[in-house]
Amino acid sequence: MEVINSKDYVDKAEAVITQLISEAKEFQAKKNPRRPNDYQILTTSQIRKQLSMTAELFSQAEGDQSDKLSTEITEKIEYLRVQFTYQAGREPLVKKFVEKAGILKILKSINGNKEDFLTFCRYMEALVAFRKYHGEKDS
Numbered sequence: 001m002e003v004i005n006s007k008d009y010v011d012k013a014e015a016v017i018t019q020l021i022s023e024a025k026e027f028q029a030k031k032n033p034r035r036p037n038d039y040q041i042l043t044t045s046q047i048r049k050q051l052s053m054t055a056e057l058f059s060q061a062e063g064d065q066s067d068k069l070s071t072e073i074t075e076k077i078e079y080l081r082v083q084f085t086y087q088a089g090r091e092p093l094v095k096k097f098v099e100k101a102g103i104l105k106i107l108k109s110i111n112g113n114k115e116d117f118l119t120f121c122r123y124m125e126a127l128v129a130f131r132k133y134h135g136e137k138d139s
Contacts, residue, residue: 003102003109006119013126016101017134041135042097044128050083051124058121061114069112077117081107101127 004012020041028039044051057080061073069077084103088095098104106123110116 003106003116004119004123006115006122009119009123010126013101013123014130014134016097017127017130020097020100021134040093042093042131044131046091046094047084047087047097050080050087051128053080053083054121054124058118061117061121064114067114069110069114069117073117074112077107077110 021039024039024041028035053076057073057076061069064070064073081104084098084107088098101123106120110120
């Protein structure tokens with residue numbers, strides 16, 4: 001996944017989620033052909049902490065008048081990378097999501113740029129929105 005921008009993050013988010021769902025359905029169909037709709041995909045609760053942190057940082061960054069992110073927010077973004085890495089290491093579905101969505105690469109590329117970070121936050125919202133819309137269940 002290449003780095004996102006303000007013009008394509010919505011389409012990329014939808015593509016990530018539809019691809020994850022498609023792969024999960026294919027895997028389930030091979031594993032248990034009698035229950036092809038019993039597939040597993042990441043639930044919102046599996047990344048709730050990261051979503052909450054992202055939303056909090058979005059509010060802080062959006063309210064700041066500078067074009068650059070403050071040192072405090074930049075440090076919190078680095079911690080967000082750590083949290084995503086940790087959760088990905090704990091749960092295979094989270095890892096697949098983080099990798100397909102390019103989250104770690106995107107977070108690393110922000111490098112203090114406020115607009116890039118705000119776009120990342122919107123991308124996260126879009127990922128969750130498409131997950132809720134396209135996902136048939138959230139078990």
